[in-house]
């Protein structure tokens with residue numbers, strides 16, 4: 001007994017793999033009600049039944065061909081890394097579509113357990129599934145689960161342990177396909193992948209497998225071509241379609257056999273779906289949702305600053321902390337956190353409800369103006385939280401060109417830290433309408449820039465094909481957990497940087513370097529932008545993290561009551577420049593990795609120029 005067990009979670013997008021992963025490992029994988037969140041595999045461990053269980057959360061895929069990066073990650077992991085057990089997570093409320101993938105997982109012949117997740121949702125919709133019968137049809141254990149409450153997960157792990165080392169049965173398709181597979185698999189033994197799977201993939205014209213077999217067993221390919229021709233002749237369809245149709249028909253048959261549905265009337269979620277996607281109501285709702293998001297954050301954040309302020313007052317007495325470090329921590333706590341926490345909370349509520357794909361649908365026409373389609377709006381909304389996941393999220397775009405375009409555009413979305421700067425500086429001291437005006441101006445610029453990029457990287461966006469998950473009442477504990485995780489992550493990453501920035505600023509002061517730096521930059525900062533000279537160092541250090549601009553500003557000015565030192569135009573210009581000028585370092589790295597370093601540098605350069613140009617114009621316009 002005992003030892004290490006490697007268990008991979010595989011399944012279609014948005015079925016609940018990451019919730020299961022988080023429940024089992026206590027880690028914080030991104031969760032939300034839209035397909036395509038997990039883009040890289042993640043790993044975590046737990047101890048169960050005397051085993052150390054390594055769990056791998058794979059990206060969601062509709063199938064296991066090698067069309068997308070996610071599909072390749074998932075299929076290579078199962079086929080080549082050979083986990084001890086694969087847990088195929090299935091959405092019980094849409095069984096037939098999910099079984100299409102289950103069959104492909106079984107084709108890979110790894111020991112498999114099916115988690116029949118979202119069991120609660122299926123029940124609520126009047127769907128009954130005969131679990132025993134499903135087990136018989138698939139030949140593997142099936143465990144109903146409700147990931148968000150953790151129900152069934154214990155049983156799932158028990159079945160996983162029983163299943164290790166056992167060979168799963170594989171699905172059998174129509175007689176004609178099977179006959180060909182049987183002949184081919186005899187020639188395909190001894191390669192890395194299971195022979196039966198290779199045979200099927202060869203028949204369905206999988207280019208990657210064809211290349212692999214072409215190198216190892218070139219003589220097989222002529223037989224394969226002949227077989228494909230035969231299939232095409234008898235079925236009148238391309239072999240790819242023939243094999244896929246075999247899977248669809250088997251999935252459909254199994255689903256029909258094991259499932260009974262009690263018809264339900266129009267549900268509230270259907271009605272909500274209608275009003276949030278029909279053109280007449282979709283736009284006003286979208287505008288209302290976004291505006292209330294900011295309004296609530298502003299109100300709640302404003303109320304909470306006093307709490308942190310008084311806390312800060314008490315901490316001031318602690319002399320054992322170095323002053324510059326203390327200043328950084330206090331400033332972070334009092335100016336940034338009160339806005340960031342409610343913002344994360346609302347964003348997660350929105351994400352978990354299933355509204356984002358509808359918003360994406362509504363935004364399709366506007367996004368087309370930038371050569372993108374509506375799907376790019378999902379990472380864009382995530383960008384309001386943090387631009388790093390937003391940038392990675394652009395992988396849901398279908399082509400490389402669209403991914404690049406989307407990544408450049410979404411990393412310009414003001415993140416929670418930038419919002420803290422805008423709300424804490426402009427919103428608080430000039431007024432909320434001024435803050436909203438800055439946002440509107442900023443989005444106008446982003447749109448114009450997107451359009452310009454579209455001219456530079458021409459091409460037609462592919463049509464919007466996106467699954468619409470049903471609306472769901474957000475699961476509060478999950479949302480709270482997500483918010484907590486994000487806030488902790490923020491503290492872990494931000495606080496050390498904030499302290500570092502503050503210490504750096506004090507050191508620069510001590511050595512007199514601030515003065516020199518500010519003087520060098522003053523033609524720009526003072527002459528053109530109309531800001532006080534110290535804005536130079538503040539903006540420079542602000543690229544570590546955007547909220548630093550506000551925090552360092554408070555340190556440099558010696559007060560968080562900004563309006564006593566800065567004029568209204570100055571605060572507006574500083575806010576505008578903060579949004580535009582540069583992505584923070586982490587975002588820059590993410591952008592570089594996704595679109596290439598040269599492009600990332602160009603983008604950064606362009607943004608600085610734009611910030612200086614627009615900031616100067618704004619200063620002049622406001623000072624008239």
Ligand SMILES: Nc1nc2c(ncn2[C@@H]2O[C@H](COP(=O)(O)OP(=O)(O)OP(=O)(O)O)[C@@H](O)[C@H]2O)c(=O)[nH]1
Nearest residue numbers: 013014015016017018019036037038060118146147
């Ligand atoms: N009611 C209910 N909701 C669930 C259950 N499991 C997951 N969810 C919700 O389903 C949504 C998707 O869950 P995720 O874990 O992010 O899905 P995923 O399979 O990792 O998705 P991708 O990473 O996009 O492939 C979230 O909104 C969850 O809160 C469940 O058993 N019951």
Ligand SMILES: [Mg+2]
Nearest residue numbers: 017018037038
């Ligand atoms: Mg996931």
